[in-house]
Amino acid sequence: MRRHLFWLLVAIVAGVVAHSAFALFVPGWWFSREVRQLARDHGRNSFFILSPDEQAMLLPGLPRFGVTGVCVFDVSEGNVTFAADLPDGFWITTIYTDKADAIYSVNNRQSGANNFTVNLSRAPGLIEQLLKSTEKEAIDEIDSGWTVTSPEPRGLAVVWYPTPEIGLRSIAAEQVGRSRCTAGPAGEG
Amino acid sequence: MRRFIWATVYVTVGVAAGCISAFALIQQAGVKSVAAGDPWQTRSAALAGPNAFYVRSHYLLEGRLPPAPSQLGEATAETDSDGRPLTGSCTYVLASTGPLPRWWSLGIIETADAKAALQTTADSDTAVHEADGSVKISAATAPQAGNWLKAPDKRRFTLIYSALSSSARALEPPFSITRGACS
Numbered sequence: 272m273r274r275h276l277f278w279l280l281v282a283i284v285a286g287v288v289a290h291s292a293f294a295l296f297v298p299g300w301w302f303s304r305e306v307r308q309l310a311r312d313h314g315r316n317s318f319f320i321l322s323p324d325e326q327a328m329l330l331p332g333l334p335r336f337g338v339t340g341v342c343v344f345d346v347s348e349g350n351v352t353f354a355a356d357l358p359d360g361f362w363i364t365t366i367y368t369d370k371a372d373a374i375y376s377v378n379n380r381q382s383g384a385n386n387f388t389v390n391l392s393r394a395p396g397l398i399e400q401l402l403k404s405t406e407k408e409a410i411d412e413i414d415s416g417w418t419v420t421s422p423e424p425r426g427l428a429v430v431w432y433p434t435p436e437i438g439l440r441s442i443a444a445e446q447v448g449r450s451r452c453t454a455g456p457a458g459e460g
Numbered sequence: 461m462r463r464f465i466w467a468t469v470y471v472t473v474g475v476a477a478g479c480i481s482a483f484a485l486i487q488q489a490g491v492k493s494v495a496a497g498d499p500w501q502t503r504s505a506a507l508a509g510p511n512a513f514y515v516r517s518h519y520l521l522e523g524r525l526p527p528a529p530s531q532l533g534e535a536t537a538e539t540d541s542d543g544r545p546l547t548g549s550c551t552y553v554l555a556s557t558g559p560l561p562r563w564w565s566l567g568i569i570e571t572a573d574a575k576a577a578l579q580t581t582a583d584s585d586t587a588v589h590e591a592d593g594s595v596k597i598s599a600a601t602a603p604q605a606g607n608w609l610k611a612p613d614k615r616r617f618t619l620i621y622s623a624l625s626s627s628a629r630a631l632e633p634p635f636s637i638t639r640g641a642c643s
Contacts (some may be wrong), residue, residue, distance in 0.1 A: 274636055278466055282474030289478025292488065294513070298520035299594075305523045332534045332622040334565050334581040361563055365528035371516050376528045429525065431561065435585030 298368050305329070306369045306425065310343040316351050318342045318428075318452040319443045330431070337433040338443045342452030344391050347424035351391040352453050355430060358446040359385060362432040368392070368423035375419045387417060389428070394420035428452065477484055486521060489514030499543070499637055501623065502535040533625035538618050540637040546619065548611040550642035551600035554619070554635040560584065560595065564623035564634065568599060568609050580610045597635070 305328070307367070313319040318340055321329065327337045333339070344351040355364060357379075363383075366375040379385065380433060434443045490506025504527050506515045519526040527534045539545055540552060554566065565583035585608050587595050598604035599611050599619070611617055621634050 274463075274466075278470040281467070282477075285471045285474030286478035286481070291478075293482035294477045297482075298486065299519035302515040302520035302523060328523065331524055331569070332527065332532075332565070332567070332620050334567065334583050336581075338496050349581040355542075363531050365531065367525055370545045371520050371525055373526070376531050378531055427525070429528075430530075433565075433583070433585065434622055438641060 280312050285448060289394060292411045300369060303369050303425075306427065308342065309427075310345075313341075313343070315343050315345045316452055316454045318353070318448070320448050330429075333431065334433065336435065336437050336440055337431060338440060338447045339432075340430040340444075340447045340450060342428040342450075343425070344421075344428060344452060345454075346391055346393045346421055349454060352451075352455060353389045353391060353428045354451045354453075355385070355387050355389070356449040356451070357385040357430065357432065358443060360432065362430060362447075364389075364428070364430045366419055366421070367427045367429065368421055369425040369427070370423055372422075374426075390418045391426075391428070392420050393424060394422045438455070463531050486514050486517045489518065494634075498539040499539045499541055500535040501537070502533065502636065504529075504532070504534045504625075512557075519620075527622065527625075530626060533623055535623075535634070536618050537619045537637060540639045542639065544639060545616055546599075546611075546637070547616050547642075548601050548614050551598060551604070551640040552611075553638045553640060554597040554599060554609075555638070556595040556634065557636055559593070560634065561624040564621065566597060566609065566635065567620050567622075569610055569618050569620055570615060580608075582607050582609055600640075 295328075309325070319342075321339045321341055323335045326333065326337070327335065329341075330339060342351075342353055344353070357364075361379055362385075363376065363378045365373050365377075367373050375389070430447055432443055432447050434440050489511040490503040490509065491501055492503070492506070494500040494502055503515050503518065506512065507526055507529050509515075516526060537546070546552065561584075563584050565581050567581035582595075582597050587597065589595055595607065595609040597609055599609040601611050601613050603610075618638070619635075623634065
């Protein structure tokens with residue numbers, strides 16, 4: 272009886288560990304395959320327009336007529352600059368980590384301009400933050416509206432621009448495609 | 461030898477139960493009806509709540525991005541307003557239940573999996589409005605007069621609704637779903 276109780280406790284511990292490991296790692300690993308595939312097909316730190324099929328995979332709830340532009344960014348080796356150059360009309364720009372955590376989102380009304388630049392950088396770790404606060408440097412690097420720090424080294428900057436009919440998609444794609452994503456701070460790309 | 465077998469059985473059962481419970485929690489976390497007794501269900505509202513980690517995991521396992529928080533909301537319906545499953549054997553009339561947001565989109569997918577191929581969509585740019593400003597959309601396998609969403613032949617389907625979430629009505633039921641004739 273006591274032996275079975277011991278192994279029952281072992282089973283419960285194994286269950287808790289498996290539950291935590293599954294929830295923490297499996298979804299992120301599963302989605303990062305999709306992100307890696309996009310990066311392989313289109314390159315990192317470059318802006319590209321998704322095909323309707325790719326858009327259906329990544330944002331299935333949105334109409335196929337719309338235009339979705341993506342930059343798979345990697346800030347592990349330095350900052351990345353996303354320079355949006357969007358047409359008039361309704362659009363949404365959202366920056367996600369590769370764990371699908373939306374860290375920044377703005378639409379045309381909130382932005383007030385169709386041309387803007389977002390500087391993407393890696394968020395400092397806990398130890399780095401502590402060191403900086405000790406050195407009283409942190410105040411110099413507080414986010415402005417156009418600087419985004421990502422807790423993950425990789426992520427996606429996504430621009431979505433709906434168009435009312437399929438015939439307008441290629442024209443809108445050309446306009447949205449003027450946006451740029453480049454490694455390095457603004458002005459160096 | 462017997463002890464080894466028991467140990468293996470207990471650990472295997474524990475690991476399997478842990479993985480299954482995590483998967484089940486991820487699938488169910490944050491899912492709630494848009495309004496009591498309404499067929500529309502949403503999980504995008506929970507992206508900012510305490511279940512956000514599990515809700516995000518749901519989207520990750522589907523290999524897709526969640527709707528941009530505070531920008532877009534998303535809801536799905538698998539039944540009509542009387543609770544009967546949506547099927548291509550019947551026609552349905554979807555009628556807006558109030559003012560719609562500045563941008564919205566309504567589409568049909570073949571299964572409950574939101575990643576399944578979208579059949580057709582009607583949206584704020586393409587839908588024809590009634591004289592009183594409301595919107596009526598037919599969902600059927602055969603073409604219908606006015607706004608029409610093509611339903612899959614004889615099979616069950618799911619409606620997926622996306623809309624700007626900045627409006628006051630973002631979390632209210634967007635369309636009533638009334639079943640018409642069935643074959």
